[in-house]
Amino acid sequence: MMPQTRSIKRRAGTPLSAAQPYHPLAMVHQPTPANSPPASAGLPPEAVLALDRVDKGFVVEKKRVAALSEVSCAIRPGRVTGLIGPDAAGKTTLMRLCAGLLLPDRGTVRVLGEDVVRNPLAVQAQIGYMPQRFGLYEDLSVRENLDLYADLQGVPAQERSGRYRQLLAMAGLEGFQGRLAGRLSGGMKQKLGLVCTLVRPPRLLLLDEPTVGVDPVSRRELWQIVYHLVEAESMSVLLSTAYLDEAERCAEVVLIHCGRILGHDEPRSFSRQMAGRIWLVRAPALAKRTLQRELSRDPAILDALVLGTSVRAVGRDGTPPVLANLSDPSGAEILPVAPRFEDYFVATLKDEAADGESNRIALGGLDRRTNGNDVIAVDNLVRRFGSFFAVDRVSFRVRPGEIFGLLGANGAGKTTTFRMLCGLLPITSGTCTVAGLNLRTAAAAARGRIGYMAQKFSLYGNLTVRQNLRFFSSAYGLHGARRRRQIDWALATFDLEPYAASESQDLPLGFKQRLALAVALMHEPEVLFLDEPTSGVDPLARRDFWAQINSLADQGVTVLVTTHFMEEAEYCDRLVIMADGRVLAEGTPEEMKERHGGGAGSEATMEDAFIGLLQHRQPTGATP
Known part of the structure; x- marks a missing residue:
């Protein structure tokens, strides 16, 4: 059973038309609400992005749902900061507030020293924003997509050639300028989307789950691009991701859940809190799925994850699983292993009521026609x-x-x-x-x-x-x-x-x-x-x-x-x-x-x- 703490996903207004790609930089100025608070003097002046007591809610099915509640955090310049949280935690809402696409109900959002509510266009002129569904025109070539986004971002014609050459080389797309975007692989589309976002060099780059749906090679290439930008162009990056191994690559992470900030620190500061609670269990006499299921039933174990022929177990405290309780413990062994950020994430957010049996799907008898042969x-x-x-x-x-x-x-x-x-x-x-x-x-x-x-x-x-x-x-x-x-x-x-x-x-x-x-x-x-x-x-x-x-x-x-x-x-x-x-x-x-x-x-x-x-x-x- 999945945790029941996740609420229905909030939609920010009318859905975008499926007929046209979404241009994150073709933004419309929204009027400042009458009750807009003054800029907070308490926000760190060196922060490239700072939120102070920010609330944001939406009306879904005639009910008001809080997307963000009392959110305060500050992002330091010249580094990659990860925004981490489960589905419907508020990550995309926070990103859109920072990009000036949404207005907070209460609180202050400052980006690069500007109040986003009072000066959204000034903010949008200095940032790059790549949403989850970045809009490429699939019937235009790579070069034509670049020209389109350069037009939208107001990049002078004389500056384009050199910038294109630099970005395409960085993304490994130099030889594909004439190819239609619709004929690129998924990873190449993601890299082209990032390149289009960067046609005008931004001081702050907001990336909303840029690596979803791309293979490991393309994921590594995207990360190489991001870190090149940070090091070579002194860019600051806020990046949300569903892959927690990517959180380990960030200089610091902001952990968000149910619209509230649970922590903000370096990844190792979270993982070291799990020291002494992680083990690798091997049981040669048991199939790996059987071993995982039996460990999941152990009251001392919070999480059990298949890893090769072994199972990586996360304890509720420092008490290891009892191998003698396995259905066949012959040859079984347990080894302590170093914790990682994902262990903290799971231990903090996993539903305490969940167990292995609650996820079991019971089917009726299968009508097999293969008679033991290959299916x-x-x-x-x-x-x-x-x-x-x-x-x-x-x-x-x-x-x-x-x-x-x-x-x-x-x-x-x-x-x-x-x-x-x-x-x-x-x-x-x-x-x-x-x-x-x-x-x-x-x-x-x-x-x-x-x-x-x-x-x-x-x-x-x-x-x-x-x-x-x-x-x-x-x-x-x-x-x-x-x-x-x-x-x-x-x-x-x-x-x-x-x-x-x-x-x-x-x-x-x-x-x-x-x-x-x-x-x-x-x-x-x-x-x-x-x-x-x-x-x-x-x-x-x-x-x-x-x-x-x-x-x-x-x-x-x-x-x-x-x-x-x-x-x-x-x-x-x-x-x-x-x-x-x-x-x-x-x-x-x-x-x-x-x-x-x-x-x-x-x-x-x-x-x-x-x-x-x-x-x-x-x-x-x-x-x-």
């Missing part, structure tokens, strides 16, 4: 678009009840492979069977055996939660009493009953994720496809989600997942890593780390293995 069999799969091979002779097998990962950098071909396996995209050549059905001859029948959770959740935003469940259950052929029973099951199992009448577009990301998973499971499929299911979701929601997926695998559901979050790859029994439309490597997570972890041995991470494999891959040669 998914892919042989020399090819998908060609004209002369371009998006997928080039890919082969692999997935066994019953297995969690199988399909990994790769943006543009590697994994999404195309994924869509062919779901029967959503025709196969150019090769063979593929899912749940015993050939996708080239029985794609429609195969789709009836599959549950599909898309990256964008594929929900109808203007339908309520209940209406979405009704629609999708009918699409899966459920009618009458069975449909009513399954809808009631979904509302109860995923704690959606309080939001049954809410439009899905108004739900916070974590609840959209729940609804999307419920929709995919309405017909109790034998195979579940998950396309980057936790992109942008906070660590607590990710843990809850994977506890649910593990429970499905325990009941025999076969799961195929794509993800850019490398720690999630640890949950996979086996995985393949793709590049340039081909399979580079296949094996268990432990085998991947051992082979491609850069010599780090047992200390290697899946991210080390992923990046090492991609960086040392051989050219694919001519495509047939």
